[in-house]
């Protein structure tokens with residue numbers, strides 16, 4: 436059984452959602468983000484992203500990490516593409532063309548959506564959203580999202596899904612990255628088809644099961 440190192444409150448959500456969709460059993464090995472622990476380098480610290488044992492596995496010191504036999508993957512979106520292809524049935528690609536499109540949407544998520552989306556979420560998480568500086572930062576990030584959201588809206592106003600006319604790993608990868616921008620409700624005002632597609636993705640039983648487990652995990656262990 437593949438082992439996933441991470442926590443529910445991390446980018447591992449992408450992998451846990453996919454695993455729930457395809458009924459894939461993963462052994463989840465709890466590795467906390469160092470910032471969530473008081474003394475991550477202390478002698479009794481729980482396994483975390485600064486633990487020597489974890490850094491030996493992934494020198495980036497970031498979660499999630501997937502280990503499947505000899506294969507070690509240290510990027511959450513690559514983990515999903517691999518799991519979908521290997522175990523995902525119709526959630527993965529049916530041919531090389533679909534494989535290319537799933538890779539393309541995934542790279543679109545990582546390069547065009549994740550940076551500004553994450554900055555928006557952080558502005559809310561760290562209490563800056565009500566300050567002048569925070570509002571300015573959020574407005575800048577919403578503007579940065581404008582062009583990629585227009586592209587996504589153009590696609591989703593014609594199609595219900597990103598690839599192959601069915602729900603696939605491409606939907607999971609893009610939806611999980613775009614989720615960060617939802618911290619700022621108006622961010623999707625100009626993209627009604629994107630908003631409806633995201634709501635449909637997040638209404639899926641596998642997403643909801645993942646979200647319930649995530650919500651049950653303490654933020655500060």
Ligand SMILES: N[C@@H](CCC(=O)N[C@@H](CS)C(=O)NCC(=O)O)C(=O)O
Nearest residue numbers: 445446468469484497498499510511
């Ligand atoms: N591009 C990486 C980013 C991984 C990442 O930044 N993970 C965060 C948690 S979501 C982390 O482990 N941070 C390390 C830390 O804060 O100690 C991926 O998508 O897997």
